[in-house]
Amino acid sequence: MTSQPVVLITGVSSGIGLATAKKFVARGSRVFGTVRDLDKAAPITGVELVEMDVRDDASVLVGALKVISRGGHVDVLVNNAGVNLLGSVEETTPKEVATLFDTNLLGVLRVTQAVLPHMREKRQGRIINISSVVGFLPAPYMGLYAASKHAVEGMSESLDHELRQFGVRVTLVQPTYTRTNLEANTHRAATLIDAYDRERSLVTRAVSASLNGGDDPEKVAATVVAAAFGTWQMRRPVPGQAGLLSKLRRFMPAGPVATSLRKQFGLD
Numbered sequence: 001m002t003s004q005p006v007v008l009i010t011g012v013s014s015g016i017g018l019a020t021a022k023k024f025v026a027r028g029s030r031v032f033g034t035v036r037d038l039d040k041a042a043p044i045t046g047v048e049l050v051e052m053d054v055r056d057d058a059s060v061l062v063g064a065l066k067v068i069s070r071g072g073h074v075d076v077l078v079n080n081a082g083v084n085l086l087g088s089v090e091e092t093t094p095k096e097v098a099t100l101f102d103t104n105l106l107g108v109l110r111v112t113q114a115v116l117p118h119m120r121e122k123r124q125g126r127i128i129n130i131s132s133v134v135g136f137l138p139a140p141y142m143g144l145y146a147a148s149k150h151a152v153e154g155m156s157e158s159l160d161h162e163l164r165q166f167g168v169r170v171t172l173v174q175p176t177y178t179r180t181n182l183e184a185n186t187h188r189a190a191t192l193i194d195a196y197d198r199e200r201s202l203v204t205r206a207v208s209a210s211l212n213g214g215d216d217p218e219k220v221a222a223t224v225v226a227a228a229f230g231t232w233q234m235r236r237p238v239p240g241q242a243g244l245l246s247k248l249r250r251f252m253p254a255g256p257v258a259t260s261l262r263k264q265f266g267l268d
Contacts, residue, residue: 006071007228008064010034010054010111011081013041016130016178019217020078020224021047027225032067034081054081054107064114073122074115076228079108079129082148086204087189088196089143096189097144104148109155116168123167128227129156130220131172133237133245137257140265141196141203157234171227172235176242177207177214202266215240 007024011017012033021033025046034052035041041049048070052063067074085092085100108129119125134142135149153172160170192200215238223238237246248257262268 005029005075005228006032006067006073007076007078008032008034008067008074008111008115009078009080010052010107012044012047012049016175016217016220016224017078017080018044019221020080023218023221023225024076024228027229029076030071032071034063052111054111055102057110060107060110060114064111068115068118073118074125076126076128077112077115077119078224078228079111079127081107082130084142084186085145085189086141086186086200086207087144088141088193088200091189091191091193091196092144093189093191096187097147100144100187101148101151104145105151105155108152112159116163119168120163120166125168126228126232127156127159127163127168127170128224129170129172130224131156131174131235133174133176133242135172135174137245137249137261139203139261140267141200142207153235160234169232171233173220173223173227174235174237174242174246175215175220175223176238176240176245177210178217178220179211179214199267206265215242 007029009017009021009031012021013035017033021031021044024031031047032050033044033047034050036051036053038049038051050063050066053059082104083100085096112127129152131152132149134146135153138146156170156172163170220238223236227236237243
């Protein structure tokens with residue numbers, strides 16, 4: 001990797017993306033961060049902001065070319081931009097799911113495909129995709145969000161196999177609830193079914209409480225930086241609750257895990 005690594009991070013306006021951008025700057029990296037609207041974006045010390053909408057093919061291509069033109073290359077790509085969707089599977093429409101996947105999965109795909117030709121040519125690079133504990137432990141009333149993160153996990157693992165020959169590696173960073181503006185950016189199913197009201201309300205309150213008491217974004221950012229410059233690992237749960245949940249999922253029988261999950265959301 002070059003003496004001053006060039007890092008591209010999507011979605012740096014707030015939360016994990018903002019904390020990660022600052023962490024890379026502090027480490028001496030040249031950092032490019034994407035925002036959807038440059039005119040509305042607040043400046044971030046040491047970060048070169050680039051306008052990019054990960055849902056738009058042309059926007060992604062233009063933004064990526066600007067980064068490569070200015071930085072010469074990209075050593076680390078952090079696919080952070082994402083949205084949430086809350087609602088039962090039955091009451092979530094295919095159109096709502098398509099919108100969710102357009103950001104959470106296809107957004108990752110678009111930016112990765114825009115950067116990869118240059119990483120392959122340089123024969124080195126790290127791609128870090130921000131997943132979630134629901135990428136391995138689905139939660140009630142977040143089924144489609146979980147599905148989008150499962151899809152990112154599957155694509156990332158396959159991609160890593162394909163890219164090793166070029167010296168490029170892929171890592172999944174798996175946070176648990178983090179104190180970000182995710183709740184404010186959470187979309188809810190538009191057409192609700194009364195039969196789900198009681199449990200959906202319980203889950204909504206539990207998620208809100210978990211976010212308010214969740215990890216600091218800097219904790220996730222530290223894991224991202226470790227994934228960028230440390231020994232390669234396919235999956236890096238953020239230390240603490242996410243790491244514990246990862247171990248429980250792998251080693252405990254499914255029944256007790258499900259019982260514990262339902263208790264956490266107040267469903268039993």
